Amino acid sequence: xxxxxxxxxxxxxxxxxxxxxxxxxxxxxxxxxxxxxxxxxxxxxxxxxxxxxxxxxxxxxxxxxxxxxxxxxxxxxxxxxxxxxxxxxxxxxxxxxxxxxxxxxxxxxxxxxxxxxxxxxxxxxxxxxxxxxxxxxxxxxxxxxxxxxxxxxxxxxxxxxxxxxxxxxxxxxxxxxxxxxxxxxxxxxxxxxxxxxxxxxxxxxxxxxxxxxxxxxxxxxxxxxxxxxxxxxxxxxxxxxxxxxxxxxxxxxxxxxxxxxxxxxxxxxxxxxxxxxxxxxxxxxxxxxxxxxxxxxxxxxxxxxxxxxxxxxxxxxxxxxxxxxxxxxxxxxxxxxxxxxxxxxxxxxxxxxxxxxxxxxxxxxxxxxxxxxxxxxxxxxxxxxxxxxxxxxxxxxxxxxxxxxxxxxxxxxxxxxxxxxxxxxx
Amino acid sequence: xxxxxxxxxxxxxxxxxxxxxxxxxxxxxxxxxxxxxxxxxxxxxxxxxxxxxxxxxxxxxxxxxxxxxxxxxxxxxxxxxxxxxxxxxxxxxxxxxxxxxxxxxxxxxxxxxxxxxxxxxxxxxxxxxxxxxxxxxxxxxxxxxxxxxxxxxxxxxxxxxxxxxxxxxxxxxxxxxxxxxxxxxxxxxxxxxxxxxxxxxxxxxxxxxxxxxxxxxxxxxxxxxxxxxxxxxxxxxxxxxxxxxxxxxxxxxxxxxxxxxxxxxxxxxxxxxxxxxxxxxxxxxxxxxxxxxxxxxxxxxxxxxxxxxxxxxxxxxxxxxxxxxxxxxxxxxxxxxxxxxxxxxxxxxxxxxxxxxxxxxxxxxxxxxxxxxxxxxxxxxxxxxxxxxxxxxxxxxxxxxxxxxxxxxxxxxxxxxxxxxxxxxxxxxxxxxxxxxxxxxxxxxxxxxxxxxxxxxxxxxxxxxxxxxxxxxxxxxxxxxxxxxxxxxxxxxxxxxxxxxxxxxxxxxxxxxxxxxxxxxxxxxxxxxx
Ligand SMILES: Cc1cc2nc3c(=O)[nH]c(=O)nc-3n(C[C@H](O)[C@H](O)[C@H](O)COP(=O)(O)OP(=O)(O)OC[C@H]3O[C@@H](n4cnc5c(N)ncnc54)[C@H](O)[C@@H]3O)c2cc1C
Ligand code: HEM
Numbered sequence: 001x002x003x004x005x006x007x008x009x010x011x012x013x014x015x016x017x018x019x020x021x022x023x024x025x026x027x028x029x030x031x032x033x034x035x036x037x038x039x040x041x042x043x044x045x046x047x048x049x050x051x052x053x054x055x056x057x058x059x060x061x062x063x064x065x066x067x068x069x070x071x072x073x074x075x076x077x078x079x080x081x082x083x084x085x086x087x088x089x090x091x092x093x094x095x096x097x098x099x100x101x102x103x104x105x106x107x108x109x110x111x112x113x114x115x116x117x118x119x120x121x122x123x124x125x126x127x128x129x130x131x132x133x134x135x136x137x138x139x140x141x142x143x144x145x146x147x148x149x150x151x152x153x154x155x156x157x158x159x160x161x162x163x164x165x166x167x168x169x170x171x172x173x174x175x176x177x178x179x180x181x182x183x184x185x186x187x188x189x190x191x192x193x194x195x196x197x198x199x200x201x202x203x204x205x206x207x208x209x210x211x212x213x214x215x216x217x218x219x220x221x222x223x224x225x226x227x228x229x230x231x232x233x234x235x236x237x238x239x240x241x242x243x244x245x246x247x248x249x250x251x252x253x254x255x256x257x258x259x260x261x262x263x264x265x266x267x268x269x270x271x272x273x274x275x276x277x278x279x280x281x282x283x284x285x286x287x288x289x290x291x292x293x294x295x296x297x298x299x300x301x302x303x304x305x306x307x308x309x310x311x312x313x314x315x316x317x318x319x320x321x322x323x324x325x326x327x328x329x330x331x332x333x334x335x336x337x338x339x340x341x342x343x344x345x346x347x348x349x350x351x352x353x354x355x356x357x358x359x360x361x362x363x364x365x366x367x368x369x370x371x372x373x374x375x376x377x378x379x380x381x382x383x384x385x386x387x388x389x390x391x392x393x394x395x396x397x398x399x400x401x402x403x404x405x406x407x408x409x410x411x412x413x414x415x416x417x418x419x420x421x422x423x424x425x426x
Numbered sequence: 427x428x429x430x431x432x433x434x435x436x437x438x439x440x441x442x443x444x445x446x447x448x449x450x451x452x453x454x455x456x457x458x459x460x461x462x463x464x465x466x467x468x469x470x471x472x473x474x475x476x477x478x479x480x481x482x483x484x485x486x487x488x489x490x491x492x493x494x495x496x497x498x499x500x501x502x503x504x505x506x507x508x509x510x511x512x513x514x515x516x517x518x519x520x521x522x523x524x525x526x527x528x529x530x531x532x533x534x535x536x537x538x539x540x541x542x543x544x545x546x547x548x549x550x551x552x553x554x555x556x557x558x559x560x561x562x563x564x565x566x567x568x569x570x571x572x573x574x575x576x577x578x579x580x581x582x583x584x585x586x587x588x589x590x591x592x593x594x595x596x597x598x599x600x601x602x603x604x605x606x607x608x609x610x611x612x613x614x615x616x617x618x619x620x621x622x623x624x625x626x627x628x629x630x631x632x633x634x635x636x637x638x639x640x641x642x643x644x645x646x647x648x649x650x651x652x653x654x655x656x657x658x659x660x661x662x663x664x665x666x667x668x669x670x671x672x673x674x675x676x677x678x679x680x681x682x683x684x685x686x687x688x689x690x691x692x693x694x695x696x697x698x699x700x701x702x703x704x705x706x707x708x709x710x711x712x713x714x715x716x717x718x719x720x721x722x723x724x725x726x727x728x729x730x731x732x733x734x735x736x737x738x739x740x741x742x743x744x745x746x747x748x749x750x751x752x753x754x755x756x757x758x759x760x761x762x763x764x765x766x767x768x769x770x771x772x773x774x775x776x777x778x779x780x781x782x783x784x785x786x787x788x789x790x791x792x793x794x795x796x797x798x799x800x801x802x803x804x805x806x807x808x809x810x811x812x813x814x815x816x817x818x819x820x821x822x823x824x825x826x827x828x829x830x831x832x833x834x835x836x837x838x839x840x841x842x843x844x845x846x847x848x849x850x851x852x853x854x855x856x857x858x859x860x861x862x863x864x865x866x867x868x869x870x871x872x873x874x875x876x877x878x879x880x881x882x883x884x885x886x887x888x889x890x891x892x893x894x895x896x897x898x899x900x901x902x903x904x905x906x907x908x909x910x911x912x913x914x915x916x917x918x919x920x921x922x923x924x925x926x927x928x929x930x931x932x933x934x935x936x937x938x939x940x941x942x943x944x945x946x947x948x949x950x951x952x953x954x955x956x
Binding site: 049055057085090310 | 841849874889
């Protein structure tokens, strides 16, 4: 058999620790073909163009290989909005935004900030007395999970239940975990379970309204009405998964990168305000979402010298675009001072990450706190073992050693208060 | 903060929060908040080649900028950023350091942001001499002096003209002086008007349905105030967007409870015995009781101080080439005088090299950058201003954003979404090619249309895409004729020998009581033609 395509080499688990040299090769052909025939787009310009191109759909029902009878979806469950085009996409996004951010709910994230700092402080506090840990199991996983549970109003103690489904759904995106049919079956089963879990929560909430977005969405009385029960089930599932599987990796990739650049780690200890730019650079340099495999051309698209035919499947390799030397100087250098950092970490266009403001704050809180409180922190393994998933890429474990856990500050730091004040302002 | 894609406006991004501002900017749906200006931008654009003269000028030249607002400040920051270390003077007739105008008709007016919190960030290391609160009154090209209203003369080697525009005043000065009659241009205007609106007037009359008129009407409705918009044309925003899209804007206004009267203009304003506005007489013979009137009749360019200077400066603006070098009245390009921002008028290759006069925030920034770069670069390192024009407006829960020049069009077609839902993209065409697009609450697609404009792609654009409207047939865009504002001035050419022929500007005084010019020029609307 011929050598696998460059993209198939990226997907291969052997490349997980460092896919970037392959991305550099990919960019030489801005639009290349994967072995399954899909079109792989890897330069910044071309990706940005396609993210804003109305001829590109996120709805898998437009795929050339999609057949009505093929059950792509859980029966009775509409696709979540990440898989919809306008106007359906926009409607769901608007209805959700009413309970997540400005203009209708500008205080949501602000009101969560203090609590987020406390969660991180507590998780790190639990490490007291130890000199080694797995940062992922102990901090970078539980933190965003707790946050998204609070946001949605999902009982934290249900985590062992939904973790199974979330893991199954996420791994089904991973092309290395079996053939399409098998993966689809796993995805549909897990998606059905997760959705019906949310169905239970929704029904329970009708009698006993709780806190959080879910309860508000159930009772929404906005001018456009509210999401149906089924819509709520599939979109809550999306929020739950998108809300933590990615942030885990952002913080873990962040700590890994800092530990590989000790001078930056030191700076962050002294200068927590560095975290805002640092997080942007991390989203560029080690993005948690490496590519978007879910686009379909609705028409022939002439891009970067290639014609992507109508019905063609398109993969946008965000991680390659964010390191495109045509777009950013010296892209392989980790530079937390980079000005005008326009990266593709959160995608772009109408599907631009819904949770970006939350994810940013989470990482901006967690990274300086980890840097400050774990004294003489060092990696116990480099590279660490990776999760198999090439798309939501990140370490499976992040074993580290440290001398001591510094005590939590009595009051929250000045930076945090500034962040809060600013957000309040916005 | 209204609109589907709420615009995060951050007044005065302080140093400590610039990261937050950067983030807000990244998230800003209309990409309107260009914060990289001033101290946020520190990537060095290294000048291409060292040219002796240009180099010496960079070190020791004298640059004067007249007009200390968006374009002036942006140019100053760019000059320093590109390594200009000579002397830099900013002259502005307003008593304030530069501030931002777009929020004045939006977040300031509805009380969300105080008027004084609209300052633009000034780089800490700008090292400029500020002459604020004093107007430039004249320009002596031969002696290279700017004459100030207080009698001072300021010498320069190179000059940037960035004096912008001002609102066209209500034609009758006595009526304009009535308490309750407002224009909206400066931060003081906005503060006064905000206060008056917050006091709950019985009815507001907005005279003119352009962008500023429509935005103020929108704020009035947000505040729950009864508001009447009198628009001479067939619909609001026609000057900028044409009749078809204007009709959608009209529906939008009416749905939000605006008493919109099209084809009607205000003839006279009347006050009570204590000089307070109480009513307006409309052209349809009706009388409207109103205690606030907002005069939004387009704009006049701040060029009077250039009278007699010999530059091509008149009611049409200051003519310049695409490298921002000003023309003389004779149509020759100068080498040391530059113009940028709302006051400038420049040819754009994509629009048949016609001269555009754009009153858009983004244009002021981009053109100022070009002008500044060219002011300190050798001839061969100069850049043309070829940005695709773009502007935005927030009104009636809608983000309106456009790319290209919609008024440079004969046809329009809705390409995505639905006009009935007020969420759509419309593409504009001129003789079979795409020249502009406007989005209502769909701004994220405009990059695609920008690329169509840049490629002069065929109109109507023919593609299968998401959210296709049922009917994709182009219709006439309904653009009003937009002659250059030549009703107040003209030129005469004199002399016989080639060496003697000269041009002179002849101003016509507006007769008091004369009808307003039939074609108003909206503040945002471009004018074309040579
Ligand atoms: C209320 C309002 C809302 C707006 N909203 C939007 C919007 O939503 N989107 C958009 O794209 N654009 C908008 N604009 C337009 C945008 O603000 C302008 O395009 C921009 O301000 C142009 O900058 P400028 O520096 O060229 O001119 P200006 O900002 O007009 O500045 C010119 C300066 O020069 C000064 N000056 C004039 N004559 C002299 C003299 N003889 N001597 C010294 N100084 C002088 C003036 O006082 C002024 O300070 C809006 C404008 C206003 C007024
Ligand atoms: C570091 C963390 C995160 C990263 C890197 C990330 C990245 C992305 C990317 C690249 C997309 C675009 C997908 C596409 O175009 O198909 C996206 C969409 C999305 N993200 Fe995130 N995300 C993060 C955190 C979050 C969080 C915390 C939430 C929820 C609170 C969230 C919710 C969503 C949703 C709902 C979408 C779909 C938006 C749409 O289709 O309009 N994400 N994210």
